[in-house]
Amino acid sequence: MILLGKRPTGWIPTVILASVSTLMVILPIAGLPAGRWLISLYANPCIPLTSLLFSWILKNAFQMNLLNMGAIQTCRVFSILAGAALYPMALGVGAFDPYPAGWHFSWLFVILLSVTLVLLFLKNRFSVVLVVTILAYDLHLLESSNLWDYLVDPVLILVAIAGLIARMVTA
Amino acid sequence: MSKRLIIILSILTLLAYGWPAWTRVSTTPFTKSSFSPRPPFDFPIDHDPFMDQDFIGPGTGTGMVHVGSICEMPNKQLGAVWYGGTREGAKDVAIFFSKKPLGPSTTWSTPRIIVDRASATRELNRYIRKVGNPVLFSGPGKQLRLIYVTITLGGWSGSSLNVKISRDSGHTWTDSRRLTLSPFFNISELVKGRPLSVNMKGGHNGDRDHFAVPIYHECLGHFPEILWISFSRKNQSIIYNKSRMAGGDAFIQPSVAPFNTHSATAFYRCLSPTRHIAMARTDDGGQSWSLPRFLDLPNPDSAVDALPLPGGRILLAFNDSPNHRGILQLAVSSDSGLNWIRIHTLENLPGQEFSYPYMIRGRNGLIHLVYTWERKRIKHVVFSEAWVDQKLEQALEK
Numbered sequence: 001m002i003l004l005g006k007r008p009t010g011w012i013p014t015v016i017l018a019s020v021s022t023l024m025v026i027l028p029i030a031g032l033p034a035g036r037w038l039i040s041l042y043a044n045p046c047i048p049l050t051s052l053l054f055s056w057i058l059k060n061a062f063q064m065n066l067l068n069m070g071a072i073q074t075c076r077v078f079s080i081l082a083g084a085a086l087y088p089m090a091l092g093v094g095a096f097d098p099y100p101a102g103w104h105f106s107w108l109f110v111i112l113l114s115v116t117l118v119l120l121f122l123k124n125r126f127s128v129v130l131v132v133t134i135l136a137y138d139l140h141l142l143e144s145s146n147l148w149d150y151l152v153d154p155v156l157i158l159v160a161i162a163g164l165i166a167r168m169v170t171a
Numbered sequence: 172m173s174k175r176l177i178i179i180l181s182i183l184t185l186l187a188y189g190w191p192a193w194t195r196v197s198t199t200p201f202t203k204s205s206f207s208p209r210p211p212f213d214f215p216i217d218h219d220p221f222m223d224q225d226f227i228g229p230g231t232g233t234g235m236v237h238v239g240s241i242c243e244m245p246n247k248q249l250g251a252v253w254y255g256g257t258r259e260g261a262k263d264v265a266i267f268f269s270k271k272p273l274g275p276s277t278t279w280s281t282p283r284i285i286v287d288r289a290s291a292t293r294e295l296n297r298y299i300r301k302v303g304n305p306v307l308f309s310g311p312g313k314q315l316r317l318i319y320v321t322i323t324l325g326g327w328s329g330s331s332l333n334v335k336i337s338r339d340s341g342h343t344w345t346d347s348r349r350l351t352l353s354p355f356f357n358i359s360e361l362v363k364g365r366p367l368s369v370n371m372k373g374g375h376n377g378d379r380d381h382f383a384v385p386i387y388h389e390c391l392g393h394f395p396e397i398l399w400i401s402f403s404r405k406n407q408s409i410i411y412n413k414s415r416m417a418g419g420d421a422f423i424q425p426s427v428a429p430f431n432t433h434s435a436t437a438f439y440r441c442l443s444p445t446r447h448i449a450m451a452r453t454d455d456g457g458q459s460w461s462l463p464r465f466l467d468l469p470n471p472d473s474a475v476d477a478l479p480l481p482g483g484r485i486l487l488a489f490n491d492s493p494n495h496r497g498i499l500q501l502a503v504s505s506d507s508g509l510n511w512i513r514i515h516t517l518e519n520l521p522g523q524e525f526s527y528p529y530m531i532r533g534r535n536g537l538i539h540l541v542y543t544w545e546r547k548r549i550k551h552v553v554f555s556e557a558w559v560d561q562k563l564e565q566a567l568e569k
Contacts (some may be wrong), residue, residue: 037314040297040323043357079414089356103412104465105192113188120180123172131180134187144351154355
């Protein structure tokens with residue numbers, strides 16, 4: 001961002017964040033970089049959560065509004081709905097498991113394509129996150145080869161629920 | 172967003188979704204399968220009644236061993252793996268490998284470690300707290316494969332599955348590869364049952380070996396699944412998928428016995444208070460399974476193993492008690508698993524543990540069984556189908 005001419009508005013938090021990120025990548029703890037300890041427990045952070053985090057950093061460090069509140073709210077609602085459709089059944093409720101639909105072209109891809117196009121025509125910026133999600137899947141950027149893992153993860157669900165509750169409390 | 176940007180993004184979206192549609196259709200869809208047993212069902216049998224037994228590796232002293240599996244390797248030797256250490260789940264637990272030439276008066280090689288928590292941590296580039304359940308299998312090609320469990324946090328419900336491949340019958344192994352099989356932090360997937368060689372319809376089949384691996388989920392729910400996994404013969408490429416055999420909270424550790432290319436019976440370890448072995452049936456190559464039904468055979472919450480025999484018969488190894496693992500029994504069914512005749516008691520010592528049977532049928536028709544013997548050793552029993560027939564006749568005469 002600095003190379004692009006964007007000056008950070010909060011030097012100290014930005015430097016701290018950049019330093020911690022760098023240390024997590026290079027600093028070994030008991031033979032493993034700190035980041036790999038995180039990966040040990042959480043190997044597939046989904047793309048919408050990464051996008052929310054990236055947007056938050058850009059907003060706080062560079063005053064760039066990548067995702068507006070409408071897109072963030074859409075992301076929260078979409079994530080909770082996706083999680084509600086996935087996790088109970090994937091963890092054993094009933095005989096149907098929706099998770100395998102993410103390994104090959106299936107109804108999941110058709111639904112996501114439709115949602116992405118609808119959000120695009122509604123000019124909702126979360127549509128861009130969904131485009132990045134499928135691109136990340138195509139490029140196999142995560143360890144997983146299942147589209148569900150690119151789309152949603154348990155941490156995103158918690159973040160989305162917390163965000164919605166906070167929004168309702170402050171509204 | 173401007174109209175031009177929306178149009179560009181729409182085209183990008185269609186292309187981005189169209190690409191996986193094309194690539195997934197052009198590879199293996201895992202939606203139409205048929206069993207391809209090796210050796211084939213009609214393999215000729217000309218053995219006399221024969222049974223022999225030995226132990227794999229020396230005793231462990233104060234340590235433990237558990238969950239053995241055996242296979243006939245591409246070099247036509249027998250290979251076996253199991254895990255062992257000071258106690259189950261301990262940090263020093265490693266996966267051991269031993270091999271033995273086919274034929275009488277041969278002995279098992281000195282066991283050697285092929286993966287432990289240190290090597291798994293290094294190969295998977297993440298913290299591994301312990302290793303567990305290994306399954307060894309080969310197929311039509313020259314590859315020997317190992318699927319094994321690793322745990323980063325917690326107990327068995329924190330398990331993930333990993334793959335190693337050997338192209339020289341166990342002398343050297345590739346680095347471990349993690350399989351992502353669960354959306355919930357990729358945990359609670361375990362393996363126990365014997366993998367089955369399968370044919371997949373559609374996609375690129377010629378340069379791949381396909382397997383149906385019985386696995387199970389053990390977290391909030393406990394249920395059996397099939398891991399469909401396809402190994403490239405030319406490179407390191409692995410494609411996989413999974414399907415559920417049953418939902419709920421009662422059945423794990425499926426053992427699948429196919430009796431023709433499309434039909435098979437699966438037998439489940441039972442976690443419910445019913446304490447009976449359960450079975451289910453498929454008639455579409457393992458894609459869908461009937462609801463589990465209980466058999467008239469007890470199950471003390473312990474693994475079973477079923478092996479198909481020619482003529483549609485099934486051989487079952489199981490703990491013949493509802494509440495302990497001290498009796499290890501063999502039984503035969505001639506009606507796809509509905510009714511059973513007990514033919515031979517392999518072990519009978521209540522208070523001890525003889526568990527986790529795992530059977531294969533070799534290319535020469537002999538049946539090899541390995542199981543945990545008092546948690547101290549892995550026992551290997553080899554017998555001919557004629558011996559099974561003889562025992563069955565004796566049981567019927569009684």
